[in-house]
Amino acid sequence: MTAPVRRLAAVCALAAALAACGTDQAPRAARPAPAQPSPAPSRPPTLAPGPAGLTPVFSHAPRTRDRTVALTFDADMTAGQGARAAAGERFDHPELIAALRALKVPATVFMTGRWAEEYPVQARTIGRDPLFEVANHSYSHYAFTDDCYGLPTLPEDRMRADVERAYAAFRKAGVPDARPYFRFPGGCYDRRALRAVSGAGVTAVQWDVVSGDAFATDADAVARDVLDGVKPGSVVVMHCTRTAAPATEKAVRVIVPELRRRGYRFVKVSELIGAANGRR
Known part of the structure; x- marks a missing residue:
């Protein structure tokens, strides 16, 4: 075999190994790439502890x-x-939640664990709706200080447990x-x-903005309090309890537009805290 023939045979052998040179054989199917793990969900932004770890x-x-503003709603139940x-007595307010959805308003609902136990279906649907986020308003809605609007007072050694019990109630409800x-x-x-x-x-x-909606019956007055107080970056406190805040839904329909x-x-509170941390 001459040198040119040997070189040609070598080239053909190499090509055949790579792509079935000189035949009708189809190339082997490529192996699928290994699945990439889904990125871990980012933790919601929080503030650094205060002095002495407070x-x-x-x-x-x-x-x-x-010009961002967060509407927050306390779902109270002691x-x-x-x-x-x-x-x-109704401590829920589905008409208010429906209004927020219709208006496409992101909001943060500060929920007590006792409320989540009483209304687990509502807690779950709010917690799974990307328009909202659920935050903690204690389990019992008992006060963490003395002389707080007549609320029963928790002893200091039960305060952390009360917060953690609320999170347990949210998980049980499916939040x-x-x-x-x-x-x-x-x-x-x-x-x-x-x-x-x-x-x-x-x-x-x-x-930093008090709506004054607790036990209010004048929706226009509630709306005025909010509209007069809002500044860029404000957090507005309102309530998500039908009997204790009957004017809130109508006020929201004035405030939002x-x-x-x-x-x-x-925006939700998480976005405002992220902004305070320099995060978006």
């Missing part, structure tokens, strides 16, 4: 030209109110990822309370 407190985002619910945000019942807290719940890993969320007309964008 629970950090968030009231509003920086006052920038980015541990001892089961008999009142059984007698027909998949309640946020690490905690609103003190009545908004009442002191250094002792901040220290007591510090091990729960939450950011305490207050507000007016704030949009003024150039505001509605």
Whole structure:
């Protein structure tokens, strides 16, 4: 065999090994690429602990030209109110949730564990709706300080357990990822309370705009209080309880279009906290 012939045979043999040279054989199917693991969901933003490791407190985002505002709704129910619910008192407000959905308004619902136990289907549908996020408003809605609007007071050694019990109630109701945000019942807290719940890993969320909707019957007055108080980065506190806040749904239907007309964008609390951390 001459050198040119040997070279040709070698080339053909190599090509045949790679692509079935000189035959009708189809190339082997390529192996599928190994599945890539799904990225881990990012943890919701929180604030760094305060001095001496105390629970950090968030009231509003920086006052920038980015006109964002968070509407928050407290779904209150005290541990001892089961008999009142059984007698027909409504601590839920499905019409309000329906209005927020119709208006396409993102919102944060601060829910008590007792509320989630009383209304598990509603808790689950709110918690699984991407328009909303569920945050913690304690299990019992008992006060974390003395003299807080007449609420029963929790002893200090039960405060953290009360917060954690609420998260357990959310999980049992089917809320998949309640946020690490905690609103003190009545908004009442002191250094002792901040220290007591510090091990729960939450950011305490207050507000800078009071709607005045609790027990209010004048929706226009509630709307005026909100519209007069909102600034860029505001957190508005409202309520998601039908008998204790009967004017809230109608007020929201006034508030939302007016704030949009003024150039505001509605966001969840998590986005405002992310902005405060320099995150978007």
